[in-house]
Amino acid sequence: MGCGTSSKVVRELPGSSFPLSWGKGLGRGSCGPLQTGEGKAEQRGHWGTHEAVAEAAQKIQVARYRAKFDPRVTARYDIQALIGRGSFSKVVRVEQRVTKKPFAIKMVETRVKEGREACESELSVLRRVSHCNIIQLIEIFETKDRVYIVMELATGGELFDRIISQGTFTERDAIIILKMVVDGVRYLHSLQITHRDLKPENLLYYHPGAESKILITDFGLANSGNKNGDWSMNTICGTPEYIAPEILSRKPYTNAVDMWALGVITYILLSGFLPFQDENHMRLYRKILKGKYSYKGEPWPNVSNLAKDFIDRLLTLDSNHRMSAVQALNHPWVITMAIKSPMKNLQRSISWNLMLRKSPHSRCSRSAQASESGHSSGSIHTWGNKLVNKTGTFG
Incomplete structure (x- = not known):
């Protein structure tokens, strides 16, 4: 089914610095209803702590995946957040260093036969298409055991x-x-x-x-x-x-x-x-x-x-x-x-x-x-x- 996570690559909450991954993410009502007095202040403090912990964990996670990327990729793109993972791949939100435009990169493990075949199948289509209503392939980086597929980032939701x-x-x-x-x-x-x-x-x-x-x-x-x-x-x-x-x-x-x-x-x-x-x-x-x-x-x-x-x-x-x-x-x-x-x-x-x-x-x-x-x-x-x-x- 494509190269792990398919071209449907991101779902983010507007205005949030947190990536909302498929299936988990941050719900709008995560902290319950607003309260008054001490309860309200306590809730703000709790959310602030949660936010700080989540941000720290995210930075560690991003650093871990950044270290795995080929230097050619990190030279062109700033790795910002993990937004999906599959059997043979991981997808990250990135920013192109020169233009500052957001994209998604799918890192596919091709040492596994199934991952290699699935990746080849999807790329055989993505390389051919260019239409305003079809997700676009931007560029590809290939190594011995991995393929990095740079794609459009769709942030508007389902x-x-x-x-x-x-x-x-x-x-x-x-x-x-x-x-x-x-x-x-x-x-x-x-x-x-x-x-x-x-x-x-x-x-x-x-x-x-x-x-x-x-x-x-x-x-x-x-x-x-x-x-x-x-x-x-x-x-x-x-x-x-x-x-x-x-x-x-x-x-x-x-x-x-x-x-x-x-x-x-x-x-x-x-x-x-x-x-x-x-x-x-x-x-x-x-x-x-x-x-x-x-x-x-x-x-x-x-x-x-x-x-x-x-x-x-x-x-x-x-x-x-x-x-x-x-x-x-x-x-x-x-x-x-x-x-x-x-x-x-x-x-x-x-x-x-x-x-x-x-x-x-x-x-x-x-x-x-x-x-x-x-x-x-x-x-x-x-x-x-x-x-x-x-x-x-x-x-």
Whole structure:
């Protein structure tokens, strides 16, 4: 699943000097409610002590990882904080010494066969892509046993975390987001690259500002075709809730699997629910293979028929009849309603439904992704465990 922690490289609290790593981090309510009098002063003192200890520990940790870096890297970049770790890699936030711009560096241990193969797989994609809505590779440093991958730093957070935090969310907002994502997918498909793991966690805002672009990240499962020009795939992989039916049917498949995943993402984006969900994977797969979902419950009565048609044309069982990325960008909902879309605020219903995902099941470790990507989601919801199974069986 990429080179340890994938291109989704950072999640930081605005204004904080502490790195918020995936799964741990500092919660907004860590110190409890504000108090008055002695209690309030005592709490400030306690927080100050905690802050000092954490800062000291961070400095020791950064110094330890800085010492492991190749001198060529530290000559160009100032290592600032560890922000992720995986089976074969560690990711640090850095600052370029000359420009003072922030970046992320993934240090991959390539002495291990699995780490080397995973790194080569992801780099084969990152070296080829250059698009405003796709995480960018900046440069690479290679040594005998390590590869240092310098990438863009995405600090704006995950897609749905922002929807929950903002006051309004309309179909027009959804269209703005989807146009960026679909155009990125269109670009990938034009290069015969299939992402194979599109999901909300892999869609990050570049910066916290309101006008931030969306970045598609995590190319650990991406396929870039083969030398014979055969672009069909057979490997069973992905995240269960987003896997297309043709993959579950163990049939050769194409980049249309990305469009199915976009249909699932759009459904969630407009409702806060998954179209197909079940804690039992086998039951989930049967639901996907049937392709049956509904538009019942809030906020669907307030969602336009054109938006539902957009979803229907993506969640089509026959991949040959599924919309392509180009067709999705030209769908009437995207073309006409970007200008004249319903202005009904769906945020309250969507946020409530998203919050319902905050359950013991949704917070569980994403087995394959947690071990390979080096993080468990720090957001309030987790949308599924990544499945990588090359044996052709499901478990």
